[in-house]
Amino acid sequence: MALLILGHPNIGESIANKAIIEEIQKANPNIEIRNLAILYPDFKIDIAKEQEALLRHDLIVFQYPLYWYNMPAILKQWFDVVFTHQFAYGSKGDKLKDKKLLASVTVGSLEREYRTFGKHNFRINDFFKNVEQTAYFAQMTFLDPLFFHGTSAVDGFTASEIERRASSYAKDLISFIERVELSSVVQ
């Protein structure tokens, strides 16, 4: 099944990501979840362990909140140290070849605020070119990111509303993961 790399720096303070992870753990315990901030509170990532986890799976899901239009630092550190030369790229660096990369991202603002003349000026996908090209450079298949918009109290959502919508989003995410896995087997 899939590997899910959780890039939230503090899941205890999260509403949306916490609800998503709990739904996944309940619905499909075959999905391997690695909570980076719990595993590596000091940012000292065990490269060999992370690479072994990647080798076990064909679909790699990155679950994280959007911070400053980008991934949180703990997840960036993971890419910086785990995607090494001759593992992810280089003349012999084909260990991730044809594996699928999916970003599943929680976003504070609503989707309609990500547009020209909107609060955030750009389309949300414009902020994912670095993730997309990272996948290509590692010879991975880039799947279009999935977004869970509206995690901010500023937009009037209560915690229980966010939890309920996040659980529903997680169900769709699990279905998507299972369909991707099934299509890989059928191929």
Added chain:
Amino acid sequence: MALLILGHPNIGESIANKAIIEEIQKANPNIEIRNLAILYPDFKIDIAKEQEALLRHDLIVFQYPLYWYNMPAILKQWFDVVFTHQFAYGSKGDKLKDKKLLASVTVGSLEREYRTFGKHNFRINDFFKNVEQTAYFAQMTFLDPLFFHGTSAVDGFTASEIERRASSYAKDLISFIERVELSSVVQ
């Protein structure tokens, strides 16, 4: 003068960023340099100190190497924790208003490889939308990034060639910083 936030995780192992910083220290000691990886080897950034440094300057330069089409994790952590609510954004979060943000980035590959059908598929500026929109959200003025391309031995550059070109790049960067500072005074 300007504040320069150095986001290289290990300047001791750097060629280009090291040469750039050394040239700046020699040519203009008024530029305040903060080496994040030396100040915060454990990623535990002193938020108050970093915010005070920002308040001292009108031009904020980010000097870093491009890692996976993005900033290194130590610099992302800096944004994640220093650009707080009611400092960088929010109803009273105007402390960075009208300050200028400049990214100065070293890039392994040559510029011609950043294009459609090139090795990296996208134009280099396509990877900077998150930095650009971060500036806008903090009410800062975004200056077009400056790039130092060709830091990779793969492209046949020797260390001394990279050092020489990096010193030359640093001179241009210093001139640019001084012109920006001068134009602020004239306004």
